[in-house]
Amino acid sequence: MLKILVLEDNAQKAIKISEVIQRNEYIAEDCVEILPDTINTKRLLKEHSYDLLIIDIQVPNRFGQMPNKSGGVDLLKVIFNSPNKYNVPLNIIGITAYDEICDEFRNFFDAHLISLIKYDPTSSIWEDKISFKINSMVTSMLSINNSPQENYESKLGIVCALDELELGALKQIADGWDSIRIKGDATNYYKGAFKNKEKDQEIHFIAAACPHMGMTSTATLSMKIIQHFKPEYLAMIGISAGIKGKTNIGDILIAEQSWDYGSGKYIKKKGDPTFLPDPRPIVLDTDLLGIFQQIRSKQEILDRIKNSWVGDKPDTSLKLRIGPIASGAAVLANNEIVKDILSQNRKLIGIEMEIYGLMHAAKNCPKPRPKTFAIKSVSDFADSGKGDNYQNYSSYTSAKLLKYLATNYLMS
Numbered sequence: 001m002l003k004i005l006v007l008e009d010n011a012q013k014a015i016k017i018s019e020v021i022q023r024n025e026y027i028a029e030d031c032v033e034i035l036p037d038t039i040n041t042k043r044l045l046k047e048h049s050y051d052l053l054i055i056d057i058q059v060p061n062r063f064g065q066m067p068n069k070s071g072g073v074d075l076l077k078v079i080f081n082s083p084n085k086y087n088v089p090l091n092i093i094g095i096t097a098y099d100e101i102c103d104e105f106r107n108f109f110d111a112h113l114i115s116l117i118k119y120d121p122t123s124s125i126w127e128d129k130i131s132f133k134i135n136s137m138v139t140s141m142l143s144i145n146n147s148p149q150e151n152y153e154s155k156l157g158i159v160c161a162l163d164e165l166e167l168g169a170l171k172q173i174a175d176g177w178d179s180i181r182i183k184g185d186a187t188n189y190y191k192g193a194f195k196n197k198e199k200d201q202e203i204h205f206i207a208a209a210c211p212h213m214g215m216t217s218t219a220t221l222s223m224k225i226i227q228h229f230k231p232e233y234l235a236m237i238g239i240s241a242g243i244k245g246k247t248n249i250g251d252i253l254i255a256e257q258s259w260d261y262g263s264g265k266y267i268k269k270k271g272d273p274t275f276l277p278d279p280r281p282i283v284l285d286t287d288l289l290g291i292f293q294q295i296r297s298k299q300e301i302l303d304r305i306k307n308s309w310v311g312d313k314p315d316t317s318l319k320l321r322i323g324p325i326a327s328g329a330a331v332l333a334n335n336e337i338v339k340d341i342l343s344q345n346r347k348l349i350g351i352e353m354e355i356y357g358l359m360h361a362a363k364n365c366p367k368p369r370p371k372t373f374a375i376k377s378v379s380d381f382a383d384s385g386k387g388d389n390y391q392n393y394s395s396y397t398s399a400k401l402l403k404y405l406a407t408n409y410l411m412s
Contacts, residue, residue, distance in 0.1 A: 001031050002137055005050040005089070007075070009036040009059045009067060013097070013119065017054060020127045026138045037063045038075045045079055045086040051137060053089040054130070057096040057105060073105050080112070093133060095119050095126070152368050156406060157231035158207040159222055161354045162395075166238040167209040169395035173403055175202070182228055187211075187221065189228070196407035203406045206231065215260065215327055215357030222361035226370060233410060234362050234370040237398040239391055240325065240352040242378030243342065247349055248316040249390050250306070252401050253325060254292045255374040257281040258355040261326040261341045277344050281324070282359040285371045289322070291409050292373075295401070296320040305400045313393050320401070323349035325374070327356035335383050351382055375401050 004021060008014040014034045021032055035041045037060050045053075059071040068074070072094065079086040094109050094116040096102055102118055109116040115133070117126045160166035167190075171177050174192035182189065187208050195202040206229045210217040222234060240253055247253065264277040284292075295301065299317075306318040324345045342348050355374040362372035377394035 002027060002051045002134075002141060003049070004032045004052045004054065005041065005044060006032065006034045007036075007038065007041045007053070007055045007059055007072060008034060008095075009056065009063075013056075013121075016121070017095075017130070020130050021054075021134055023131060024134050024138055026142075027134065037061060037065070038068075038071050039063075041075060042078065042086065045088075049087040050089045052091040052093070052133070054093045054095060057094060057101050058098065069101065070105070073108055076108075076112075076114075091133070091137060093117060093130065151230070152232040152370075153230040154206055155203055155232050156205040156410065157222075157225040157229055157234045157370065158205050158402070159218060159225065159234065159236045159354075159358055160207065160209040161213050161218065161236075161238050163209040165391055166395050166398075167207060169392070169399040170207055170237065170402075172396070173399055174205075176204075180206070185224065185228070187224060189225075194403045194406045196411070199407075199411075201407070201411055203411050205406070210354070214329060214353050215360075218354040218357035219361040222358050223365055226362065226365045230368060231370050232368075234358065234372045235402055236355060236358045236374040236376070237395075237402050238352075238354075238376050239379040239394045239398070240350045240376035241338075241380050241382035242350050243338070243348055244381040244383070246323075247321055247378045248319065249314045249378055249380070250316065250394055250397060251319045251321050251378045252302070252397055253350045253376050253378060254320065254322040255284060255325040255350075255355050255359075255376075256289065256322050257283045257324050258327055258359050258374070259324075259344075260356050261328045261344055261351070275340075279326075279344050282356065282363055284373060288371060288373050291405065292320070292322055295405065296322060301404060305397050305404070308400065309393055309396050311393060312389065314390060318397060321349050323347050325350040325352060325355055325376070327351075327353060329353065338382050350376065350378065352376060375405075 006017055018032055021027055039062050055072045057072040058067045058069050060067050079088050092114045094114055097119040117129050119126050175195050177190060177192045180189040180191055189206055189208045191206055193202045193204045208221055210221050242251060259279040259281040263279060264275055266273050266275050302318040302320060324347050326341050326348060341351055359372050362370050375398050377398040379391045379394040
């Protein structure tokens, strides 16, 4: 709501100005303050911010004193010369009932691009001018309030589910790693950069790890990163279970869509409880999908990522696979449950615990909303043979692919 301050020592004139202001339905009575002297006006301009100042030129310094011919102009000079001391309103209107005062101070108001209005109780011209200004300000305010603010404040935010494993892999390949603390927020945030040495460029990012695994924790952290840092892109890296026969250990998975495989309801069917799934997938941005499809065809890049890992690695060639990935609330090590989830989407390539929370947060956050994607590498098949042998390798390949994407596609 607009806040308006009026400096006017004539009571009848002040009442008339107030009535004109409040003709606009968006201006409430308590949003208009009227003062009769410059001393108290300066005090309020120190303590509060106003959208509009309507100022009479001939006003007293203190209430009860004789009006000063240049009192209003003197006040404007004081606040213009001390912007760090006073909250100078963006909009100012000068007003006077005297022709000679208009003539004397016209050059001052013109030099500062401030309107100077001649008050005449027998005419409505001055009223129309103030009404026009008020209406223009209200229209601008409503336009700003109703328009999405598309101003991103950072390029890339990164969410990890596991601190030492996944965030640790990111730290290993990043430059300029440093911690960030935000007052009132217990999360440990980190800033870093990916450098493209060939282009002599770098892209900066903000990263953090969830306090717990799962969609709820991921959605909460994602929303906080969006709120604090307003990234243009929001990514998740880490490890996932792959679908045996469709993926190999170490393969990098891109979530073309994600949903909560536990969403649905149980009914009784022939006396037995039966689960009826109600998946509501969130789909990857089309532009990002096209980028990942390009990268998928560059086997030399994937080979380079695999070969850069120093440690145990699978015998199979590193592949980038794009497809549906389901999220759920539990760590899986059961073939039968995997088959049930596979029945929800026959093209399923992975199962994990966080991606849907990430994508749901980004889809439902206030604007500007980041473009969101998840890069997770296969470390097991969610079966009884589940192990930790390749978790470090998979975390590394996931982070390395993000670095390649960021430094080659997200910098512009």
